[in-house]
Amino acid sequence: xxxxxxxxxxxxxxxxxxxxxxxxxxxxxxxxxxxxxxxxxxxxxxxxxxxxxxxxxxxxxxxxxxxxxxxxxxxxxxxxxxxxxxxxxxxxxxxxxxxxxxxxxxxxxxx
Amino acid sequence: xxxxxxxxxxxxxxxxxxxxxxxxxxxxxxxxxxxxxxxxxxxxxxxxxxxxxxxxxxxxxxxxxxxxxxxxxxxxxxxxxxxxxxxxxxxxxxxxxxxxxxxxxxxxxxxxxxxxxxxxxxxxxxxxxxxxxxxxxxxxxxxxxxxxxxxxxxxxxxxxxxxxxxxxxxxxxxxxxxxxxxxxxxxxxxxxxxxxxxxxxxxxxxxxxxxxxxxxxxxxxxxxxxxxxxxxxxxxxxxxxxxxxxxxxxxxxxxxxxxxxxxxxxxxxxxxxxxxxxxxxxxxxxxxxxxxxxxxxxxxxxxxxxxxxxxxxxxxxxxxxxxxxxxxxxxxxxxxxxxxxxxxxxxxxxxxxxxxxxxxxxxxxxxxxxxxxxxxxxxxxxxxxxxxxxxxxxxxxxxxxxxxxxxxxxxxxxxxxxxxxxxxxxxxxxxxxxxxxxxxxxxxxxxxxxxxxxxxxxxxxxxxxxxxxxxxxxxxxxxxxxxxxxxxxxxxxxxxxxxxxxxxxxxxxxxxxxxxxxxxxxxxxxxxxxxxxxxxxxxxxxxxxxxxxxxxxxxxxxxxxxxxxxxxxxxxxxxx
Numbered sequence: 001x002x003x004x005x006x007x008x009x010x011x012x013x014x015x016x017x018x019x020x021x022x023x024x025x026x027x028x029x030x031x032x033x034x035x036x037x038x039x040x041x042x043x044x045x046x047x048x049x050x051x052x053x054x055x056x057x058x059x060x061x062x063x064x065x066x067x068x069x070x071x072x073x074x075x076x077x078x079x080x081x082x083x084x085x086x087x088x089x090x091x092x093x094x095x096x097x098x099x100x101x102x103x104x105x106x107x108x109x110x111x
Numbered sequence: 112x113x114x115x116x117x118x119x120x121x122x123x124x125x126x127x128x129x130x131x132x133x134x135x136x137x138x139x140x141x142x143x144x145x146x147x148x149x150x151x152x153x154x155x156x157x158x159x160x161x162x163x164x165x166x167x168x169x170x171x172x173x174x175x176x177x178x179x180x181x182x183x184x185x186x187x188x189x190x191x192x193x194x195x196x197x198x199x200x201x202x203x204x205x206x207x208x209x210x211x212x213x214x215x216x217x218x219x220x221x222x223x224x225x226x227x228x229x230x231x232x233x234x235x236x237x238x239x240x241x242x243x244x245x246x247x248x249x250x251x252x253x254x255x256x257x258x259x260x261x262x263x264x265x266x267x268x269x270x271x272x273x274x275x276x277x278x279x280x281x282x283x284x285x286x287x288x289x290x291x292x293x294x295x296x297x298x299x300x301x302x303x304x305x306x307x308x309x310x311x312x313x314x315x316x317x318x319x320x321x322x323x324x325x326x327x328x329x330x331x332x333x334x335x336x337x338x339x340x341x342x343x344x345x346x347x348x349x350x351x352x353x354x355x356x357x358x359x360x361x362x363x364x365x366x367x368x369x370x371x372x373x374x375x376x377x378x379x380x381x382x383x384x385x386x387x388x389x390x391x392x393x394x395x396x397x398x399x400x401x402x403x404x405x406x407x408x409x410x411x412x413x414x415x416x417x418x419x420x421x422x423x424x425x426x427x428x429x430x431x432x433x434x435x436x437x438x439x440x441x442x443x444x445x446x447x448x449x450x451x452x453x454x455x456x457x458x459x460x461x462x463x464x465x466x467x468x469x470x471x472x473x474x475x476x477x478x479x480x481x482x483x484x485x486x487x488x489x490x491x492x493x494x495x496x497x498x499x500x501x502x503x504x505x506x507x508x509x510x511x512x513x514x515x516x517x518x519x520x521x522x523x524x525x526x527x528x529x530x531x532x533x534x535x536x537x538x539x540x541x542x543x544x545x546x547x548x549x550x551x552x553x554x555x556x557x558x559x560x561x562x563x564x565x566x567x568x569x570x571x572x573x574x575x576x577x578x579x580x581x582x583x584x585x586x587x588x589x590x591x592x593x594x595x596x597x598x599x600x601x602x603x604x605x606x607x608x609x610x611x612x613x614x615x616x617x618x619x620x621x622x623x624x625x626x627x628x629x630x631x632x633x634x635x636x637x638x639x640x641x642x643x644x645x646x647x648x649x650x651x652x653x654x655x656x657x658x659x660x661x662x663x664x665x666x667x668x669x670x671x672x673x674x675x676x677x678x679x680x681x682x683x684x685x686x687x
Contacts, residue, residue, distance in 0.1 A: 031132045031168040061136070063164045064226055068219035075217065092157045099229050100213060100222050 012037065014044040020051040026059045029066030038069040042076055050082030057088040062096050074105060085109055121190045122149050127182040130174055135167040142187050149189040152253040158230040159194055159249055165223040166245045170200030197246045204243040207236040297430035298333060305335040308419045312412040314376060314393040320344060320357060321389035329357055329390055357390040368407065373397065375407050379416055381424045388427050391420045449509035450475055456483040456516050464494045465560055466684045470653040473678040481508030482620050482678035485516060489526045492561035498618040498680055499553035507547065514540060515551055529555035529568035530605035537595045544596025551595040554618050558682055567606045570595045573621050576640060578647040580613025585644045615647035615683040622675035626664055629671040634664065653683040
């Protein structure tokens with residue numbers, strides 16, 4: 001359970017891989033850090049990077065603010081002719097995506 | 112349905128969280144741990160954690176800038192059957208939408224309520240004056256066995272619940288005691304107390320009714336969050352079981368639970384000195400989405416209601432006593448003013464008359480009357496002595512005394528004709544006096560040392576005592592005349608007598624002869640005359656006679672209180 005999970009925004013890693021920006025190690029994506037995640041991702045989006053992959057395998061929590069950040073990044077990627085992929089979401093996070101019908105918007109890559 | 116739950120006491124966790132987004136997840140994790148302790152499963156914890164985050168984010172995002180100092184309160188209650196979480200915010204509030212739909216796919220916000228709604232079995236929003244409550248409820252799939260609830264833990268939970276409620280009611284009492292002592296109007300005070308009580312026990316409305324003066328109905332004194340047109344409750348002495356819960360509570364002298372079409376709650380009778388003083392009713396709306404509680408009020412909340420009702424009763428008594436004291440104070444203030452008027456009527460200095468010394472005394476009983484005396488110079492060798500007693504007490508008596516004094520003083524042309532002066536005063540004052548069924552007795556004596564004569568006139572006043580040197584007895588002189596204010600046209604006899612080289616005369620009000628001792632006996636006119644004759648013979652001056660009379664009256668009265676004003680005026684001429 002999430003009780004002892006560190007709530008850290010600095011643990012997040014951003015690394016370019018070809019034309020894709022990979023974002024990993026997000027413990028939670030919620031109101032407390034969604035804007036930071038969005039802004040850091042946009043800042044890291046150097047020219048030539050068109051796709052964004054968000055690794056959600058370590059993400060135990062996603063709320064509507066976190067969804068807002070993902071949608072913002074989706075728009076940015078679309079503007080560049082790319083897309084956002086969400087990798088290996090945990091079941092709770094996947095459920096939020098399905099609940100809000102956003103699994104139709106993002107490409108979800110399962111384990 | 113409410114009654115399904117409550118088979119066991121709910122386990123409750125109350126948290127206050129700063130109005131800061133970063134504080135939400137740690138609080139959610141604390142609540143998750145609490146839910147785990149209650150054997151909630153992972154899905155339940157995840158669903159509640161998500162809905163809670165959305166509720167808190169909502170409260171923080173929409174809090175006006177001046178409300179950021181208010182913490183958010185989160186109350187989590189877990190029973191065997193359900194988890195219910197209430198988040199109290201300080202935003203301006205919003206209307207819970209009838210249909211909660213998702214925003215368009217590209218929107219970056221607007222999914223919070225949808226998520227809460229989707230992961231809960233029931234959710235809603237209660238708007239209050241300064242705060243609102245977002246609640247959601249999740250029916251448990253993981254019902255623990257009875258044995259899972261360790262008895263020790265449940266006792267601890269109950270104790271925590273009790274202590275927490277006690278703390279809330281104590282805090283409210285302290286706060287309200289301070290307000291009550293700050294001289295707040297009782298009604299405003301009662302209103303504030305209702306607001307607080309309502310918040311503490313999570314009621315939707317509350318009404319305080321007080322017993323009417325004729326004890327036949329319960330009149331609304333203050334209400335909060337309720338329909339403003341709450342009717343009075345008529346108390347029926349016929350023995351028929353009354354319909355209204357308040358009337359039932361009043362007649363049975365016990366708290367009465369009620370559950371009708373629109374709301375359910377508790378009517379609590381309030382007693383002051385064993386007598387019914389009123390009722391306190393608290394309720395929750397049960398139609399629509401208004402119900403937030405798992406039972407109407409749990410034991411702790413009921414305890415809070417009874418504690419605050421008792422406290423309220425003390426305040427009702429206090430307010431009523433204070434009102435009575437205020438009336439007493441007003442009366443005392445009036446008496447003080449009347450006393451000051453009476454004192455102002457007395458001459459500061461008695462005029463000098465060749466060979467004659469004068470002394471006056473005016474002592475008010477507690478109930479100030481309208482006694483006064485006056486002495487007005489008439490040329491160099493005569494003085495008009497005046498004594499009057501307005502029948503009545505307090506301010507009206509004092510005002511009539513002042514009017515009479517002025518009426519007499521403003522007719523110097525009649526100073527040598529005391530009978531005519533009284534007739535004039537009667538004409539001036541008759542209408543006013545008779546309108547209020549009051550009258551005045553008065554006596555005038557013109558002492559003329561040049562002519563060696565005294566002219567006396569009386570308006571129903573007691574006798575003037577006159578002693579002549581060389582005699583052992585005094586004369587009691589009562590010229591004819593009705594009191595002032597009895598008839599519009601009254602004439603007053605003028606009685607003229609020669610004055611001996613040595614004489615004493617005394618005018619007094621009947622308070623002197625009617626002075627009572629502790630056994631209830633009157634001092635009496637004969638005793639007064641006897642004292643006068645003796646004292647006139649043995650005393651050198653009017654002042655000595657005054658002191659002698661006061662001693663005499665004091666000895667007679669002993670410990671008995673002064674029953675009436677005592678006023679007298681003595682003039683005496685002693686040989687050179």
